[in-house]
Structures are given as structure tokens and as C-alpha cells.
Amino acid sequence: MQKATPYWAAGKFVLLLIGALIMIYPLLWMLSSSLKPDTMIFKELGLWPSQITLDNYFKGWEGTSGFTFATFFKNSFIVVGLSIIGNLISCSLAAYAFARLDFSFKKLLFALMFGSIMLPHDVVLIPQYILFNKLEWVNTFLPLIVPKFFATQAFFIFLMVQFIRGIPKGLDEAARVDGCGHIQIFSRIIFPLMLPAIVTTAIFTFIWTWNDFFSQFIYLSNPKLWTVTLALRGFLDATGDSMWGAMFAMSILSLIPIFIFFIAFQKLLIEGIATTGIK
Amino acid sequence: MQAEALERESALLNVKKESAGRRLWNKNKVALLFLTPWLIGLIVLSLIPMIASMYLSFTHYDMFNMPKWTGFDNYINLLTSDLRFTQSLKVTLKYVFIGVPLQLIMAFGLAVVLNRGVRGLSGFRAIYYVPSLLGPSLAIAILWKQLFGMDGIINEFLSIFGIAPNSWVADPSTSLYTLIILLAWQFGSPMVIFLAGLKQIPTDLYESASIDGAGRFTKLFKITIPMLTPIIFFNLVMQLINAFQAFTPAYIIGGQTGGPLDSTLFYNLYLYIKAFTEFQMGYASAMAWILLAVIAAFTGLLFLLAKKWVHYES
Amino acid sequence: MKLRRLLSVFLILLLSFTVAACSSNTNSEPAEKNSGKTTEKNESKNVEIRFAWWGNPERDKVYNQILDIYEKENPNVKIIREPSSWNDYWTKLSTQAAGGNLPDIFGLQLLLYGNEYFSKNVIEPLDSYVKDGTINTEGWDKAVIDAGKYKDNLYALAKGVTIESMIFNTSKLKDLGIDSPKSGITYEEFADYTKKIQEKLPKGEYAISGDPTSIEHGIEMWARQKGGSFLSEDGKSLGFTEADLKSYWTYWDDLRKAGVIPSGQVSAEQSTTPDQSNFFATGKAVFIERPFNQAKVFAKYLSGNELDIMRYPTMDNGKNKGGEQLQVPAIVMSKKSEVKEEAAKLINYFVNDLEATKIYKAENGIPGTQPVRDNLETVLDPLDVKAIKVMEEVQKDIPTTTIRPQGSVEVLSIYKRYAQNVAFGKMSIDKAAEGFFQEAKQALNK
Structure with a gap:
């Protein structure tokens, strides 16, 4: 990298700082709303609360029907954790096959993979619901987790395929000459080298599963099984009194794990590559 | 290269001895090993539901009683007499073709800037990702109304320039654009993918270019962009598909009905309304297949064009 | 071998789906009658x-x-x-x-x-x-x-x-020096009354929070007061005439022009904001149309104000004085x-x-x-x-409550769209009424 001139660097820094303010504004606004008394949230629009209270946090944490947010966080972590493991294993296996192997009907299968990404979820929802109901999986975490072990989020397959294609084929061939089979090439060469894609998959799976609302609310009815996202929606009621303050307070709390996860893994994104060092 | 030639030779030798079935098995056994989990998922969780929805699209199905076969009625109604269908298609196309390029340009620009050479890099990255962490959530829905509403901050800001206040969220000619801004503002996901892609570019390419005296922009256009084309392509395809299927922004922020005056009636929102509030699952299934065809056409086009500009490592 | 097994799994799953889809119908009557009597033992x-x-x-x-x-x-x-x-x-x-x-x-x-x-x-x-x-x-x-x-x-x-009603802020009326509305107020009287209120209100405040034409209860009551209904009992046709709709829209359009209800755009924004922040809840409006059980929710937001409930305006030249439905x-x-x-x-x-x-x-x-x-x-x-x-009071003079027939949800959304076109001034009342009737008929005859 050539050395940047000081003016260029300073200008860039200031611009980034202004941009950062725009990016973070909603977070500050949420934080401020969560600290205002429930009745003030919509009366006082400014960022600085004139009266600070932690009531929303206590009231929100209580949750509903005898289950606190401790339960909801635990449930979210179970679903998210297992989803990440499932996606990483199943999607990387399929991606390796599509990127590096030659097999019959490859084009057709690739097209089918895309088809499964393109069809709107609403219409496969009912058949899937009927299937999971027959298996007696409704009101368990299984409908949310098991599909991830069968690579149903084809988005990640495609992501990994694109990354594997960026890895020089010479590396595979060298390994093959050394006597490595496909399983070894996959586990010793491709998997470590596509670490950026692995990390990206982990980050996205975390965030999307954490925030995914639709399938969670269809399959989890009992508050014992509610995730954080479901509990947040539960605070609002269009026909009566909504608990906005509690909703904002718990939204802030629910961002903390995602944020920590993102920061930790994006570090990995940078450092991971430096050590493997593609030539 | 040598190994490959050897393999091919031995394969040729084997062909003569083995039956066709055996050959098929040998060719595919390794791939099958890698593909089995995905294949099971594809068949059970995607293909069967897809076939079911294909069947339903030719029926009248109210979700309670048996589907009634109606042939092509749903499709004919959709394409000839449903004005809201046309409107929803228009809204979605606008959202896709304005929103996605904006979002990708933001994502790419910031990924390049935040790749290296700025103080506090990882802090900035995290902050620029914040909007995407929030997602189209309930909190954002409220915020958007406070920003773009009649008494919103945007109006306060514009009044400095003497622009008359307007309720940007409730004006049918601008409401869609507030959602497009939301899309462009939540550029975190493609940005992270770009960043990951940038990491994969070997640094020695830049070093040798510097020795040849290449400037910042030469490097961007001669190294970064060509090396990144597979990732650019990926982001383009995925964001296009995502935007076509956009639902939550309209459902949560647009107030579930697609108003005002259907100006935020996304295709998938209309589909949802048909399916779950008007109990016309057959009709909704037909809509899903039309959407699939539209997305497939655009994606297919992108794949065709990709041959001209996407470079893979060979 | 493998293929055959896979195929059988596929078929079983496909079958299980069709069975489930049918099963909502297979539940036959006699079986359920039996279960009613044997339960004593299962106590x-x-x-x-x-x-x-x-x-x-x-x-x-x-x-x-x-x-x-x-x-x-x-x-x-x-x-x-x-x-x-x-x-x-x-x-x-x-x-x-x-x-x-x-x-x-x-x-x-x-x-x-x-x-x-x-x-x-x-x-x-x-x-x-x-x-x-x-x-x-x-x-x-x-x-x-x-x-x-x-x-x-x-x-x-x-x-x-619960019943759709007008919840109002008595404290605010007192501040304006206006008496509370008399019980059983008619549409004409209500229009004059709210116009009188509006004249005394500062800019940015409204006699009525939101637009009653943006939801379906108003037109349904109007139709029932005229002796009709929203949809006919069999759900095959509309239960009111184009003239009814025009007169209803004209009534509210007049009040919109007088500023009693907010403009189309402002109402549209109101309809998607949380209840806590709407005009009524923030003390910027005197009336709001809501089911009366929500009055106490608003009382919470408007602490320090006294609220009251009024039945929806009555019609003295219609078939029924009131048109309310029991919700x-x-x-x-x-x-x-x-x-x-x-x-x-x-x-x-x-x-x-x-x-x-x-x-x-x-x-x-x-x-x-x-x-x-x-x-x-x-x-x-x-x-x-x-x-x-x-x-x-309401139960004395309303026709029987008629649950809307199947298919009404779609017609309601068509209605709301045309009503909003009128509110935004994008369509004349005549054109919108004509368009609504045409589209609604098409939907009902599907």
C-alpha cells in the first residue's frame, strides 16, 4: 500500500466520522427512548431525556406469563447457536461439490438451488407447517434448527461457491499429487482458505436467525419457548395499550449479543486471513 | 496438469470394463457424499412444498377446505384484471432498480474505504454495520415516522433551505422513497461480504503495482474491481432477489396495508394479504410462481451477462 | 436401491401433505356426538x-x-x-x-x-x-x-x-368554553357542533383526530341507519347503494374542508402512528372514533384530563336512528x-x-x-x-348485529383504498364511488 497523504487521510477520517453519526443516530435514539418514562416517549422527541428512569428495563425484563427475558435470551441462543453449526457444516459441503466437483445434472441442481432461494416463503410455509405438524415438531425448536442442517439457506451455499472459486485450483492439484482425497482437500485446504466466507456465514446466520420473526412466531406459541424477537413483538398490541418503553429497553438489550458477536467475528475476518496468507 | 491427464487415461481404460450404472456411480459418489444433506433438504423442505404450491396455484384454496381445481383462472385473473397486482409489481420494480444499485454502491465504497489505512478501522466498521443489526424492526418503524413525518427532523432540516414541510411517509409520491432510503442505509450485509472478498485479494498484486508506479485509482480499477467481480456478482444477484422478496419493510414500517394509496404495496406484501387476511392461498400461490418467473428471468439475465465481466480464478 | 428409498420417502411426504389438507373435512358429525357423553368417566x-x-x-x-x-x-x-x-x-x-x-x-x-x-x-x-x-x-x-x-x-x-363510539376530552371542551355534546346528537347537529369547536382551536389541532372514512365502521353504520348493511347476508352483493356512499363521503368531505378532520395526508400519517402519539392522545384533538373499551387506555395517556364517551351520531331521517354493530x-x-x-x-x-x-x-x-x-x-x-x-342506550334503536359474511375482508380493503383516494383529493366522490362499486362487484362475483 502506498502512503496516503495527510490531507487525504484527515479528510477521509472526518467524512467517516460524520457518516458514523448518521449510522449510529437510531441507536442513540433507542437508548434515549428506553430511558424515558413510558408517558414521555412520544411527547418529548429530543435525544436527551429530561427525566431518566430504569423502570422500562425492570418492567421489560419481567417478560410475560411468568417467563422473564432470561428464558427468552436462552431460547434465542439455543436456536441461533445450533443454526450456525448447521449452516456451516451443510452449506460448506454442498458448496465444495458445486465449486470443485464434476457430477451429473450439475447445472440442473444448481438451478434448483436458485429456485429454492427465489420462491417466496409465504407459500411454502403452509406445506412445511403441515409436515412439521405431522412430525409433531410444532412448539419445539426443531422446525427452526433442523432445516439448517440440511442447507436450506441456499444463500450461503452460493456465497461459499463464489469464494471457493476465488481460491486457485493449483492448490487442490498440488494436494492431490501429494495423495490427498477430496475430503482432505476440503477439510485441510478449502475450508481454512474460505475463512472469510465462513465468518460471514456465521455473522449473517446469527443476525438473521436472531431477528427472524416470521417462522419463529408460526412455530413457537408457548411463552416458555419464545425467543427475544417474539417477546419484543409481544409488548405491542394494536387493540389496546402497547408497552413501548419496555420494548425499547429490551430491544437495546437484545442488540448487545449481536453486536459483541459481530465485533468478535469481524476481527477474525481480518486476522484470520493475515495468518493463512494466500499467495 | 500431469495428474489430470493420468487420471483421464485411467478413466478411459476403466470405461471399457464397467457397466453404465457403475460408471454413473463412480462419477458421482464423491459429489453425493458432499451433497446428501443439501439434497435431502432440497427435496423434503423445498421441492415438495414447491410442488404443493404449484398445484395450489391452479386451485381455489381457502386454507380450511379442500383445494378446488380452477385451472388457469388464478393466473388469468392476475394478469388481466387485478389492478393491485400491477401496482405491486410496479412498486417492487422501482424498489429493486433504484434501491439495490444505491445500496451496493454504498456498500462497495465503504468496504474499500474501511478495508485498510484508516485509524479506528474496526470501530468504524462496527458502527457502519449498526443499521443492519437493527433490521427493519419495530423500533426503526417508529424512528422512520419520527424522521420523515410531518413534525420530523428531516422537515426541520429542510426548513433551513426554505422547503415547505411535507409528510414524506404519508405522501404517496414519496413514501416508497423513504423505504428505499432505508434499504440503502442498511448496506451492512453486502459491505461485510465485500470486505471478506477484499481480504482474499493477494497483497503482492498491490505491491508489484506500486513498484510499477500505479496510483490509487489505477489500482482500484485494474486490481480491486476485476479481482472482486465474483463477489460483486454475488452481491448483485442476492440483493436483487432479496429486494424482489422484500416484505418486512412494508409490513412493519409501511403499516401492513401497503398504504398510503398502495404506494408501498410490495409484491410480497400483497401476496401475504391475499394468503393470510383474505384467505386466498391458491391465488397467492399463483402470485408466488409469477414472482419466481420474474426473478428467474432477471437472475438468468445476470448470469448470462456475467460471462462477459465476471472473472474467476482459473 | 438408494434411489428407490429416496423416492418412497418423497411419496410418503407428499401423501402426508394431501392427507393433512383433507383432514379438516373428514371430521364427521357422529363421532363428535359420541364424545360428548362418554366424558363422565374421564373426569x-x-x-x-x-x-x-x-x-x-x-x-x-x-x-x-x-x-x-x-x-x-x-x-x-x-x-x-x-x-x-x-x-x-x-x-x-x-x-x-x-x-x-x-x-x-x-x-x-x-x-x-x-x-x-x-x-x-x-x-x-x-x-x-x-x-x-x-x-x-x-x-x-x-x-x-x-x-x-x-x-x-x-x-x-x-x-x-364493545361498540364503535366517539371518545372525547371533556377537559379540553371546558377550556374552549363549549358544552359537552347532547346525547343522541344527529349527523347535522354534530357537523355544526364540531365546526364550532374547530373555529376555536389553534392551527395543528383538530376537532376529530383521524379520518372516520379511513376505517369501515362509519360506512357500515351509515348503511345500517339507512336500512341496509355493509354486505348482503349471502355475501354476494353490497348492502348499500352508490347514492348512500356518495352522501356519506360528502358529509365527511365537508368536514375535511372545514378542517374538523385532518387532510388525507395528515390522517394517513396518523393512522400508522402508535396510539400514544396521535392527536387525541397528545391533547391536540377533542374527539376520536374508537370502540368504547379503549377509552380507559386513552385516559392513561391523557392523565389530568377527563374523558367521556358519546355514541356515534344518529340519523333522524333514516330507517334506524342508530347503526352501531356489537363488536x-x-x-x-x-x-x-x-x-x-x-x-x-x-x-x-x-x-x-x-x-x-x-x-x-x-x-x-x-x-x-x-x-x-x-x-x-x-x-x-x-x-x-x-x-x-x-x-x-344504543341497544334500544339499532337493527340486529350482522356478522359480516365471508369475503368481506377483501371488499373492506377495496373500500379503504377508494375512501383514501377521496381523502387525498385524487378522485372525485362520484368517480371513486363508481370505481368502488365496480371493483367490489367484481370481487364478490369471483
Whole structure:
């Protein structure tokens, strides 16, 4: 990298700082709303609360029907954790096959993979619901987790395929000459080298599963099984009194794990590559 | 290269001895090993539901009683007499073709800037990702109304320039654009993918270019962009598909009905309304297949064009 | 080998889907009659009852309190609670119905969704339980029982009854030096009255918060006052004329021009903002059109202000003085329930037990039974007491409540779209009425 001139660097820094303010504004606004008394949230629009209270946090944490947010966080972590493991294993296996192997009907299968990404979820929802109901999986975490072990989020397959294609084929061939089979090439060469894609998959799976609302609310009815996202929606009621303050307070709390996860893994994104060092 | 030639030779030798079935098995056994989990998922969780929805699209199905076969009625109604269908298609196309390029340009620009050479890099990255962490959530829905509403901050800001206040969220000619801004503002996901892609570019390419005296922009256009084309392509395809299927922004922020005056009636929102509030699952299934065809056409086009500009490592 | 096994898995799954899709119809009548009589012996058997309702954590507390007491009194019963928020509730319910997995007992808003569910053979008629005494309907208002009937069978019992009304801010009226509206005020008088209020209000404040034409209750009441209905009983045609619609829109358009109700754009913004922040809740409007059970929610936001409830304007030259519908959030039982007898007992407990209803109070509106109302007298919110008076007054001169027929949801959304076109000034009233009638007819004849 050539050395940047000081003016260029300073200008860039200031611009980034202004941009950062725009990016973070909603977070500050949420934080401020969560600290205002429930009745003030919509009366006082400014960022600085004139009266600070932690009531929303206590009231929100209580949750509903005898289950606190401790339960909801635990449930979210179970679903998210297992989803990440499932996606990483199943999607990387399929991606390796599509990127590096030659097999019959490859084009057709690739097209089918895309088809499964393109069809709107609403219409496969009912058949899937009927299937999971027959298996007696409704009101368990299984409908949310098991599909991830069968690579149903084809988005990640495609992501990994694109990354594997960026890895020089010479590396595979060298390994093959050394006597490595496909399983070894996959586990010793491709998997470590596509670490950026692995990390990206982990980050996205975390965030999307954490925030995914639709399938969670269809399959989890009992508050014992509610995730954080479901509990947040539960605070609002269009026909009566909504608990906005509690909703904002718990939204802030629910961002903390995602944020920590993102920061930790994006570090990995940078450092991971430096050590493997593609030539 | 040598190994490959050897393999091919031995394969040729084997062909003569083995039956066709055996050959098929040998060719595919390794791939099958890698593909089995995905294949099971594809068949059970995607293909069967897809076939079911294909069947339903030719029926009248109210979700309670048996589907009634109606042939092509749903499709004919959709394409000839449903004005809201046309409107929803228009809204979605606008959202896709304005929103996605904006979002990708933001994502790419910031990924390049935040790749290296700025103080506090990882802090900035995290902050620029914040909007995407929030997602189209309930909190954002409220915020958007406070920003773009009649008494919103945007109006306060514009009044400095003497622009008359307007309720940007409730004006049918601008409401869609507030959602497009939301899309462009939540550029975190493609940005992270770009960043990951940038990491994969070997640094020695830049070093040798510097020795040849290449400037910042030469490097961007001669190294970064060509090396990144597979990732650019990926982001383009995925964001296009995502935007076509956009639902939550309209459902949560647009107030579930697609108003005002259907100006935020996304295709998938209309589909949802048909399916779950008007109990016309057959009709909704037909809509899903039309959407699939539209997305497939655009994606297919992108794949065709990709041959001209996407470079893979060979 | 492998292929064949895979194929058989595929076929089994495909089959299981079609079976599930049919099964909502295969539940035949005789089987269910048998189950009604054999339950005596199963009395002490442990049962699980799934109970779903809409609400928020505050309302969930009320439900849980009642259900906990019931569990304590009936140790063999375990109630699985499935609360959700209003908007999500209906999506989940229809998915569960399609999957043949409805909760044993669940809430149903009759005016909106009653017939969509009653007509589809997924809800258990309650008549046999009333006959054998499991469910008690003594002391219930006839109108409320009728609201839960479909084709002469009783399907639903009210958790409460509410009526679309005008909630108003008395303190604000006092500040303006204007008397409260007289009871039974007519449309013409109401127009003059609100215009008078508007003249005294500063810019940015409104006599009425929001636009009554943006929701369907106004036109439905207007049609009923003229002797019609929103849709005909068979759901095949509209229950009012183009002239009715034009006169209705003209009435409100006049008030829109006078500034009594906000412009189309401002109303559109209002309709999607949270209740806490709308004009009425922030003290910037005198009236708001809402079901009267919501008055106490607004009282909470407007602490320091006194609120009151007025019935919707009446019509003196129509067929009926009032056109209000009883809006009934009711409780129903799934036809596929395997614990019907126990479920019926729980329903009876929930709507009739004096202890349970004392906890529930007027959460979903005024109870539809006299003994329960008497029992509540001392514990009700003053606004609920006012609501009872309005309800008594209204019931004197309205036609019977007609649950909207199946298919009405689609027509409602068409109506709202054309009404908004008028409010935005994008269409003339004549053109919009013509367009609405054309599109609605097309939808109804599908």
C-alpha cells in the first residue's frame, strides 16, 4: 500500500466520522427512548431525556406469563447457536461439490438451488407447517434448527461457491499429487482458505436467525419457548395499550449479543486471513 | 496438469470394463457424499412444498377446505384484471432498480474505504454495520415516522433551505422513497461480504503495482474491481432477489396495508394479504410462481451477462 | 436401491401433505356426538388444554391469573397458554387451521373474522354443551348470544362487548368554553357542533383526530341507519347503494374542508402512528372514533384530563336512528379438539364465573351477561360505567348485529383504498364511488 497523504487521510477520517453519526443516530435514539418514562416517549422527541428512569428495563425484563427475558435470551441462543453449526457444516459441503466437483445434472441442481432461494416463503410455509405438524415438531425448536442442517439457506451455499472459486485450483492439484482425497482437500485446504466466507456465514446466520420473526412466531406459541424477537413483538398490541418503553429497553438489550458477536467475528475476518496468507 | 491427464487415461481404460450404472456411480459418489444433506433438504423442505404450491396455484384454496381445481383462472385473473397486482409489481420494480444499485454502491465504497489505512478501522466498521443489526424492526418503524413525518427532523432540516414541510411517509409520491432510503442505509450485509472478498485479494498484486508506479485509482480499477467481480456478482444477484422478496419493510414500517394509496404495496406484501387476511392461498400461490418467473428471468439475465465481466480464478 | 428409498420417502411426504389438507373435512358429525357423553368417566383423567388469545403482557397477566386459579381448582387440568399480539394472531391462527392444529380454545373477533371461521367447519358448535348444562347461558343478553350464532347454531360466547363510539376530552371542551355534546346528537347537529369547536382551536389541532372514512365502521353504520348493511347476508352483493356512499363521503368531505378532520395526508400519517402519539392522545384533538373499551387506555395517556364517551351520531331521517354493530371479541372451541368436555367447562368458567370475570373485568369490553355485570358494578373503571350506559342506550334503536359474511375482508380493503383516494383529493366522490362499486362487484362475483 502506498502512503496516503495527510490531507487525504484527515479528510477521509472526518467524512467517516460524520457518516458514523448518521449510522449510529437510531441507536442513540433507542437508548434515549428506553430511558424515558413510558408517558414521555412520544411527547418529548429530543435525544436527551429530561427525566431518566430504569423502570422500562425492570418492567421489560419481567417478560410475560411468568417467563422473564432470561428464558427468552436462552431460547434465542439455543436456536441461533445450533443454526450456525448447521449452516456451516451443510452449506460448506454442498458448496465444495458445486465449486470443485464434476457430477451429473450439475447445472440442473444448481438451478434448483436458485429456485429454492427465489420462491417466496409465504407459500411454502403452509406445506412445511403441515409436515412439521405431522412430525409433531410444532412448539419445539426443531422446525427452526433442523432445516439448517440440511442447507436450506441456499444463500450461503452460493456465497461459499463464489469464494471457493476465488481460491486457485493449483492448490487442490498440488494436494492431490501429494495423495490427498477430496475430503482432505476440503477439510485441510478449502475450508481454512474460505475463512472469510465462513465468518460471514456465521455473522449473517446469527443476525438473521436472531431477528427472524416470521417462522419463529408460526412455530413457537408457548411463552416458555419464545425467543427475544417474539417477546419484543409481544409488548405491542394494536387493540389496546402497547408497552413501548419496555420494548425499547429490551430491544437495546437484545442488540448487545449481536453486536459483541459481530465485533468478535469481524476481527477474525481480518486476522484470520493475515495468518493463512494466500499467495 | 500431469495428474489430470493420468487420471483421464485411467478413466478411459476403466470405461471399457464397467457397466453404465457403475460408471454413473463412480462419477458421482464423491459429489453425493458432499451433497446428501443439501439434497435431502432440497427435496423434503423445498421441492415438495414447491410442488404443493404449484398445484395450489391452479386451485381455489381457502386454507380450511379442500383445494378446488380452477385451472388457469388464478393466473388469468392476475394478469388481466387485478389492478393491485400491477401496482405491486410496479412498486417492487422501482424498489429493486433504484434501491439495490444505491445500496451496493454504498456498500462497495465503504468496504474499500474501511478495508485498510484508516485509524479506528474496526470501530468504524462496527458502527457502519449498526443499521443492519437493527433490521427493519419495530423500533426503526417508529424512528422512520419520527424522521420523515410531518413534525420530523428531516422537515426541520429542510426548513433551513426554505422547503415547505411535507409528510414524506404519508405522501404517496414519496413514501416508497423513504423505504428505499432505508434499504440503502442498511448496506451492512453486502459491505461485510465485500470486505471478506477484499481480504482474499493477494497483497503482492498491490505491491508489484506500486513498484510499477500505479496510483490509487489505477489500482482500484485494474486490481480491486476485476479481482472482486465474483463477489460483486454475488452481491448483485442476492440483493436483487432479496429486494424482489422484500416484505418486512412494508409490513412493519409501511403499516401492513401497503398504504398510503398502495404506494408501498410490495409484491410480497400483497401476496401475504391475499394468503393470510383474505384467505386466498391458491391465488397467492399463483402470485408466488409469477414472482419466481420474474426473478428467474432477471437472475438468468445476470448470469448470462456475467460471462462477459465476471472473472474467476482459473 | 438408494434411489428407490429416496423416492418412497418423497411419496410418503407428499401423501402426508394431501392427507393433512383433507383432514379438516373428514371430521364427521357422529363421532363428535359420541364424545360428548362418554366424558363422565374421564373426569379425573389429566388433560392439557391449549388456550390462545391476543393481547400484550399486561393483558396476559389477567389471563394467567384466571387460568392459574382454574388449574388450582382443577388439578387434573393443565392449560397451555398461547398469547400473541393482535396483528400476528390472525396469521398464526389461519396457519394453524390449515395445518389442522388449532388451539382447543381461542379468541375470535366476530365482526371481522366470525364468518370466515364459522363457515369453514373448523369451530365446534356449543349447543350440546348448553343443553347438558356444561355451559350456562342464563342471564345473557339475547343480542350478544345472537352475535355468536351462525345458521342457528351457537358457536361463540362473548368475552365482552364493545361498540364503535366517539371518545372525547371533556377537559379540553371546558377550556374552549363549549358544552359537552347532547346525547343522541344527529349527523347535522354534530357537523355544526364540531365546526364550532374547530373555529376555536389553534392551527395543528383538530376537532376529530383521524379520518372516520379511513376505517369501515362509519360506512357500515351509515348503511345500517339507512336500512341496509355493509354486505348482503349471502355475501354476494353490497348492502348499500352508490347514492348512500356518495352522501356519506360528502358529509365527511365537508368536514375535511372545514378542517374538523385532518387532510388525507395528515390522517394517513396518523393512522400508522402508535396510539400514544396521535392527536387525541397528545391533547391536540377533542374527539376520536374508537370502540368504547379503549377509552380507559386513552385516559392513561391523557392523565389530568377527563374523558367521556358519546355514541356515534344518529340519523333522524333514516330507517334506524342508530347503526352501531356489537363488536364481540369471543371465545370459541376448535372442532378438532380432543378435550372438548373439559374445554367447554373452561369456557363456561371464563365467561360466567363471578371470581374469574371479576379479574377479567371489562378487558375486552362490557360483559354480555347481567349477573356478571351486576357483580362488577363496584370494581369497574368509571369510563366502563359510562360505556354500559352508552351500550344500553344504543341497544334500544339499532337493527340486529350482522356478522359480516365471508369475503368481506377483501371488499373492506377495496373500500379503504377508494375512501383514501377521496381523502387525498385524487378522485372525485362520484368517480371513486363508481370505481368502488365496480371493483367490489367484481370481487364478490369471483
